[in-house]
Amino acid sequence: MLRACLAPVVFRAIWNREYETALLWLVLASFSDILDGFLARRMKVVSRAGAYLDPLADKILLSGTYFLLGYDRVIPIWLTGIVFGRDALMLISIGLIYLFTPLRNFPPTVWGKLSTLVQIVAAFLVMLNGILSFGANERAIRMAIYAIAALATVWSALDYLRIGIAMLRKVESGKPPN
Numbered sequence: 001m002l003r004a005c006l007a008p009v010v011f012r013a014i015w016n017r018e019y020e021t022a023l024l025w026l027v028l029a030s031f032s033d034i035l036d037g038f039l040a041r042r043m044k045v046v047s048r049a050g051a052y053l054d055p056l057a058d059k060i061l062l063s064g065t066y067f068l069l070g071y072d073r074v075i076p077i078w079l080t081g082i083v084f085g086r087d088a089l090m091l092i093s094i095g096l097i098y099l100f101t102p103l104r105n106f107p108p109t110v111w112g113k114l115s116t117l118v119q120i121v122a123a124f125l126v127m128l129n130g131i132l133s134f135g136a137n138e139r140a141i142r143m144a145i146y147a148i149a150a151l152a153t154v155w156s157a158l159d160y161l162r163i164g165i166a167m168l169r170k171v172e173s174g175k176p177p178n
Contacts, residue, residue, distance in 0.1 A: 001053065001057070002029070002032045003029045003032055003033055003057035003058070003060075003061050004053075004056070004057040004060055004061070006025055006028060006029040006032075006061070007029070007057075007060050007061045007064055009025050010022050010025045010026050010029065010061065010064070010065060011064050011065070011068055013025060014065060014068040014069065014072075014127070015068055015072075017072070017130070019127040019128070019130040019131050020131055022127055023124060023127050023128065023131075026061075026065070026120070026123065026124060026127070027124070029061055030120055033054075033057075033058070036054065037054075055108060058116050059087050059091070062083065062087075062116065062119050062120065062123070063083065063084060063087055065123050066079070066080045066083045066084065066119070066123065067080060067084070069123065069126060069127075074126060074127075074130065075126055075146065076146060078150075079146050079149060079150055082149075082150050082153050082154060083119060083149075083153055085157075086115075086153050086154070086156065086157040089157060089161075090157070090160055093160075093161075093164055094106050097164065097167070097168070101168065101171050102171065103167055103168075103171060109156070109159055109160065109163065111152075111155055111156040111159040111160075112156045112159070112160060114152060114156070115152040115153050115155070115156035118148060118149055118152035118153075119149055119152070119153065122145050122146070122148065122149035125145050126142070126145065129141075129142065
């Protein structure tokens with residue numbers, strides 16, 4: 001919940017181009033995600049609400065960050081479109097699966113977690129570049145950041161699509177859902 005509550009603070013700082021402040025809050029939000037995951041595993045505490053709220057908080061924070069950075073042309077619109085497209089595809093697909101099948105378990109994957117990490121690092125680096133220069137190779141570095149974020153996002157989307165199709169085939173064949 002802390003990440004979802006910090007999201008508007010991050011958004012306001014990005015909107016006002018206060019990248020140092022945005023970075024501080026983004027780091028705090030990211031740290032809360034890491035700490036939450038560590039404590040949940042360490043204490044073996046898992047809840048259904050947490051399983052839904054954790055990725056939702058990530059989506060709120062990252063989608064809003066990418067929307068504002070794209071809106072302000074700090075990052076290319078195509079990258080914002082890829083991040084939003086993947087998240088929209090996932091939310092719509094999960095919603096439809098939830099409505100029309102008995103499937104209820106949609107665990108995160110390694111590729112999904114890696115994609116989230118890459119998106120956070122990319123946003124962090126882009127905002128850091130708003131404060132500090134990357135030097136003579138700034139354009140090449142920024143393009144590499146964009147490409148890595150886009151590839152990680154597309155790859156995780158394809159992985160989730162593969163898993164979703166396999167889950168639907170299992171339901172179709174009459175095998176019990178997960």
